[in-house]
Amino acid sequence: MTGKSLWFEGIPFPSLDYSPELLREVQESFLVKDEDVLLLTFPKSGTNWLIETVCLIYSKGDPKWVQSEPIWDRSPWVETKVGYELLKEKEGPRLISSHLPIQLFPKSFFKSKAKMIYLIRNPRDVFVSGYFFWRSAKFVKRPQSLEQYFDWFVEGNVLFGSWFDHIRGWMSMRDKENFLILSYEEMKWDTRSTVEKICRFLGKKLEPEELNSVLKNSSFQAMKENNMSNYSLLKGQYFEENGQLLRKGVAGDWKNYFTVAQAETFDQLFQEKMADLPQDLFLWK
Ligand code: PPS
Numbered sequence: 001m002t003g004k005s006l007w008f009e010g011i012p013f014p015s016l017d018y019s020p021e022l023l024r025e026v027q028e029s030f031l032v033k034d035e036d037v038l039l040l041t042f043p044k045s046g047t048n049w050l051i052e053t054v055c056l057i058y059s060k061g062d063p064k065w066v067q068s069e070p071i072w073d074r075s076p077w078v079e080t081k082v083g084y085e086l087l088k089e090k091e092g093p094r095l096i097s098s099h100l101p102i103q104l105f106p107k108s109f110f111k112s113k114a115k116m117i118y119l120i121r122n123p124r125d126v127f128v129s130g131y132f133f134w135r136s137a138k139f140v141k142r143p144q145s146l147e148q149y150f151d152w153f154v155e156g157n158v159l160f161g162s163w164f165d166h167i168r169g170w171m172s173m174r175d176k177e178n179f180l181i182l183s184y185e186e187m188k189w190d191t192r193s194t195v196e197k198i199c200r201f202l203g204k205k206l207e208p209e210e211l212n213s214v215l216k217n218s219s220f221q222a223m224k225e226n227n228m229s230n231y232s233l234l235k236g237q238y239f240e241e242n243g244q245l246l247r248k249g250v251a252g253d254w255k256n257y258f259t260v261a262q263a264e265t266f267d268q269l270f271q272e273k274m275a276d277l278p279q280d281l282f283l284w285k
Contacts (some may be wrong), residue, residue, distance in 0.1 A: 005141050009104060011161040016139035016238070017080045023104060026079055030106040035093040037202060038109065038116040039075060042166045043099050043159055044129035045121035046184040048245060051075045051097055052218045052229055053187075053195060054117070057204050058095070061213030071229045072097075078106065099160045102169035113178055115202065118170050121184035122284040123163045124254030124266060127153045129247065131257075134159070136243030150262055154269055164273040171277055183283045185251045191215055220249035251284065 005012035008023045032038070039054060041047040052066055055074050059065045065074065075095035076083030087094060098105065109116070131149045134140050140159060143149035149158075156162025173179040180201045187194045195214055199206055206214065216222060223229045224246040231238075231245040258266070274282070 005159065011101060011104070012141075012157065012159055013079075014137075014139045014159060017082060019081065022081055022084060023079060026084060026100075026106055027104050028107065030078060030084065030087070030108065032096075032106050032109040032112045032114045033094070034113040036112070036114040037093065037095050038114055039095065039097045040116055040118045040170065041099060042121075042123075042126060042163050044126045044133060045119050046187065047097060047099070047119065048229060048231075049184075049187065049218065049220075049223065049249075050117065050119050050182070051095070052223055053198065053214060054095060054202070056214040056217050057195070057199055057202065057206065060206060061210035061217070063213070063217040066217060067226060067228055069228060070233060079104075101161055101166050102172070115178045115180070116173070117180045117182060117198065117201070118173075119182050119184060119187075120167060120281065122251065122254065122282075123153075123270070124258065124263075125184070125251060125284075126163060128254050128257050130158065132247055133243070133245070136240040138238055138240070146257060154265065164269075167274070168277070171281065174281075181281065183281075185283045188251045220246060 004015050006015050006018050006020070007013070008018075008020045013023070037054065039047065039050050041050070048071055051071055051074065055066050055071075056063070072083065073086065075097045076086040076090075077097050077099075078084055078087055079098055079100050083097075087096060127150065130153070131143055131146055134149075135142055143152065152158050153163070156165060160166065171181075174181060180198070182194060182197070192211070192215060195211060195218075198204075199211075227233060231243070235241055235243060
């Protein structure tokens, strides 16, 4: 059975583990603490890679933690019922994941000193990754074809809303010192430097062998083989057997799927919606 979306404030959410009451409570009442670290993305931007990397930085490259606790418990999703309950109970500095657009994010964050990392990915690759992922999910309205999903995506009628609005909203934070913007593409092209950048931002110092271990254990292959990180534990209840979180893990896969007409439509839309933002935010160009 495939699910329907849950609509809240004009944004579609997954139907399972989300509710309008909870989304309102998260926004109004969830208390972000100064020592929390928040990992923010539009879905399919490389969130789990970022989470795994940060967990490994916290454990100084020791893979025990990432190999023994599911990724959604290590850095719970604040907007889900399960994640919200877990976070309220957690002591000490917390890692918190979220796909929420800025206007629905916990208000307390904006008065806190908590650090946030926002990861951007080429929306064309976000689109392709999402298409294949949601086709195997049981809790969303599934796209029937790439063409159909393309129309949904450009209209912003996909989970967590318009990619363009999500980015624009969060980019308003870009000059704040507790806000770090990274891109999936820079993580791919120079993973080591990106991990070093994250360490500097979080005030963490790693020895060279610890850094090597972070890189090794957060690699695509290591994550694909790690049952605590590859979502295989969710197969059956949430996903079909063929569902894969770690599908290809490359930059530029959209070129294998877009028609010339779709590429032109997308370029034009991007130009219309994003021209006034600094273009060096978009490293895939
Ligand atoms: S979700 O469901 O929104 O949380 O998905 P998310 O984790 O944001 O994005 C999934 C895509 O990230 C890729 N991925 C990686 N790429 C490179 N290296 C590593 N270690 C890695 N881990 C996850 C994953 O393969 C998805 O991209 P696609 O293009 O579908 O392969």
